[in-house]
Amino acid sequence: MTTLVGYASAKGSTRGIAERIAAELDSAGHDTDLRPCADITEARDYEVVVLGSAIHNGRWLPAAADTIDRLRPHLDGKPVWAFSVSSVGATSTILSPRLARYLRRATPEPRAVQELRATADVRDHRFFAGAIAPGDWPGAGRLVFRLMGGRYGDARDWTAIDRWSATIRATAAPEGRP
Numbered sequence: 158m159t160t161l162v163g164y165a166s167a168k169g170s171t172r173g174i175a176e177r178i179a180a181e182l183d184s185a186g187h188d189t190d191l192r193p194c195a196d197i198t199e200a201r202d203y204e205v206v207v208l209g210s211a212i213h214n215g216r217w218l219p220a221a222a223d224t225i226d227r228l229r230p231h232l233d234g235k236p237v238w239a240f241s242v243s244s245v246g247a248t249s250t251i252l253s254p255r256l257a258r259y260l261r262r263a264t265p266e267p268r269a270v271q272e273l274r275a276t277a278d279v280r281d282h283r284f285f286a287g288a289i290a291p292g293d294w295p296g297a298g299r300l301v302f303r304l305m306g307g308r309y310g311d312a313r314d315w316t317a318i319d320r321w322s323a324t325i326r327a328t329a330a331p332e333g334r335p
C-alpha cells in the first residue's frame with residue numbers, strides 16, 4: 158500500500174507525530190513517504206493519504222490548507238486520514254483539564270478538514286495535543302495561555318497516536334479491496 162503522510166508544523170510537535178505515524182505504517186509494510194505539506198506537489202500515485210497540521214488560531218496552517226486546494230483533483234474519493242495538533246487533544250492537553258473538557262465539546266472541526274470531507278473519503282479526523290514552549294505564544298498570548306491553565310511542555314500522547322496509526326493500518330484498504 159503506497160501511503161503519503163503530509164504535515165505542516167510551525168515548532169516541530171506536529172512533525173514528530175507525523176514521523177511516528179509514518180514509522181508505524183512503514184513497519185506494517187506500507188510503502189510510506191513522509192513530506193512537509195509545502196513539498197507535496199501531487200498525490201496521484203498514493204493509495205492512502207494521511208494529512209496533519211498544527212492549529213494556529215483555530216485553523217490549519219496555510220501550508221496544509223493550501224495543499225488540500227492543490228491536491229483536490231488527486232484526492233477525489235481517496236481514503237484520507239486527517240489529524241490536527243493543538244493545545245487540546247482527544248486524550249491529553251496542554252491546558253487545564255477542565256477547560257480542555259469544555260473545548261473538546263465546543264471546538265468544531267477545522268475548516269480545512271471540512272473542505273477535505275467535501276472531496277476525499279475522510280475515514281477519520283483526530284485532535285492530538287502537541288507541545289508548547291515559553292516564547293511560542295508572543296506577548297498577550299502568553300498571558301491568555303496562563304489564564305487558560307496552560308503548562309509549558311510536551312503533551313503528546315504517544316499511546317493514542319500509535320493506536321490511531323494501528324487503525325489506519327487495519328482499515329487503510331480502499332473499499333472493495335482486501
Ligand SMILES: Cc1cc2nc3c(=O)[nH]c(=O)nc-3n(C[C@H](O)[C@H](O)[C@H](O)COP(=O)(O)O)c2cc1C
Binds near residue numbers: 211244
Ligand atoms: C501562534 C499560535 C497560535 C495557536 N493557536 C492555537 C489555537 O487556536 N488553538 C489551540 O488549541 N492551540 C493553539 N496553539 C497551540 C499549538 O497548536 C500547539 O502548540 C501545537 O503543538 C503546535 O504544533 P507545532 O509544534 O507542530 O507547531 C497555538 C500556538 C501558536 C504558537
